[in-house]
Amino acid sequence: MNLLNIKMEPLATTKPPFHICLSEELVKRFSLSKDVTVRCSQHSFTSSLAVSPHKENIIYCSKEVYDSLHLPYKPLHFTAQITQNDVSLGPVIGIVTEISADEEAKFGSITSFCYEILQACEEKGAFGAIYCITDLLHDDIKGYIVNEDRWEQVATPLPQIVHNRIHSRKTEHSSSFKEMVQWLTQKQIPLFNAHYLNKWFVFERLAIIEHLKPYLPQTTLLRKKQDITDALSTHPAIFIKPIHGSQGKHIFKVTKDDHKYLLDYTTFTQPYNREYETFYDLFEALYSPLKKQGFIVQQAIELQTYKDCPFDFRLLCHKQNDLQWKLTSIVARVSQPNNFVSNLARGGELYSPKMVLEHLYDQKHAKSILTLLKELAIDICQHLDASTAEDELYVEFGIDLAIDREGKPWIIEVNTKPSKQFQPEHITTRPSTKALVDYCLYSFHSDDS
CATH class of the missing domain: 3.90.70 (Cathepsin B; Chain A)
Structure with a gap:
């Protein structure tokens, strides 16, 4: 495949004699013909091609092209697949969640994450938008993008892969959600992290793995x-x-x-x-x-404590391709005094796992515990992924592990929609967010190959 990151820019004139313009370098490299079709998802526009002397990977398009492709009329970034008479732009990545009337928290607790993932899409060459369930059930699909630091609902192409970030289990059992899943299935659009996994399901699936049983309460x-x-x-x-x-x-x-x-x-x-x-x-x-x-x-496990407070570890893991899982991040979560849960929503605080463990153990022992925790997390992802239904796709797991007073690890919980509230000030885009977009790019391009 001829793939490259390309920027889509509006043509400077409002009434051009042509609609599509590419650099002479790109025209020669891909032997583009006089007439070219630009595609994005299910939409396309065909026009005679103008050639410009600029060298950048930019495709200039008229407003008619943008409108035909159902794209907002602004600079956009894509991964392009180019052939002799065809420029295919993609992927279109959708995040489905609940919409709030609060402009400051448009998507509730994941508002900052939504902004962050759209930024990651732009950086990596994809078009991202946020949708509610009903947005995806209309013929004229509309989604939310960021325009001049504000959320704006615009017409978009049909998403080519969708990430489920619905907060409510009740909503996941609603008729509208089931209708959306059926509609996406009919359109052959992957929906990943399709629903929450309940605790009993997770325990049953992991309990049959002999080497994981000792780590299960x-x-x-x-x-x-x-x-x-x-x-x-x-x-x-x-x-x-x-x-x-x-x-x-x-x-x-x-x-x-x-x-x-x-x-x-x-x-x-x-x-x-x-x-x-x-x-x-x-x-x-x-x-x-x-x-x-x-x-x-x-x-109830008698957990190890840090400064007299119980703690556990949240390990975020992401699928790299159809087979491989990788550890993306790990944090220690220390509970509030006299509290037995460490979730951030319950007042837990984040610390460096290395720092916490080296406070309790010598460096070698701390390192061995950390290594075992990481290996356990990947193992859990692989076995849980393999045991879910064939039509269910999981790309992200939040694995909660803890250690007892003897330093033995225990499996506490597995989350299919781990919290996105915490965002370090010094990090623009978290590795976990980049990993989600990377999988979308992998899935899109592997389907095209």
């Missing part, structure tokens, strides 16, 4: 109150977690001693804890919240 699906008493007879403390939960919300921790049961609960505002004299009293307090959705009962 003992876990059962909560079906009856006996499951709680059985777990407490084996472990001094347990977690009761919603199988569809995220961000550390609605997790119960039950600790049993000789005389009472202590219940801790994560709320949006502050930790909640109560003591109960009998299991009957404890279960009565739990009954109402537990009947609303599915839960798992899980062994």
Whole structure:
């Protein structure tokens, strides 16, 4: 394939005698004919070709070309595939999420990420836009782009690959979401990270991998109150977690001693804890919240602490191609004092994993723990990816791992839509965001090859 990064620029004149202009160098390199067709996604425009003496990889197009291709009339960056009489521009990358009326937070907690991924698209030669579900179900597709530092909804071509960043599990079960998935399938448009994976599904898939079993806390699906008493007879403390939960919300921790049961609960505002004299009293307090959705009962690991606060590790992993996974980033998340979850949404703070581990262990031991954590994360991605349905595509996993007081790693959770709220001030585009765009480029060009 003849591929190159190319800039698409508006023609300077509003009434040109021609509609498409390329440099003499590009015309000679690709033996372009007098008439050329410019394509983007499902749209095209054919015109006689003008030649200019400039040497840059720029294609100048009239407003008629932009309008025909359903592109905003502004400088754009693409990866172009050029043949003798054809210039194909792409890919068109879509991010589907919820739209807010708040102009400052147009896409809720991932607003800054949306801006960041559009920047990465431009840097790497792709056109990116943000959509809500209904945007993708209209004949005339419209999406949000950044124009002069403001979000603007414009006509766009049909996306050629779509990243699901819907926040709500309820929305993912809605008829409109299912209609969108069906529509994308009919159009043969890949949708990646198609839905959340529930905790019980993840546990079952990983528990059958023999070498991963030692790193999994003992876990059962909560079906009856006996499951709680059985777990407490084996472990001094347990977690009761919603199988569809995220961000550390609605997790119960039950600790049993000789005389009472202590219940801790994560709320949006502050930790909640109560003591109960009998299991009957404890279960009565739990009954109402537990009947609303599915839960798992899980062994509570006595986690290692940093400055007397429990911590875990978030490892972001991305698919490089159809087979390979790579570790993109790793951070240590330290919980607030007297809190048992470390999620940023619950007040957790980020630290360098190397710094935290070398504070607790000698350099060699710290390095070996870090190496094992990284190997575990990649292993989890590969096995989980292989065990999902054939029509489900996953490109990004957030793997939460922790270590106990002896330094042994434990698998805490796997996220298909890891948090995008944190953005270091000194980094323009995060490696994880670049990795997502890289996969879109790989997928688009491998389909064309």
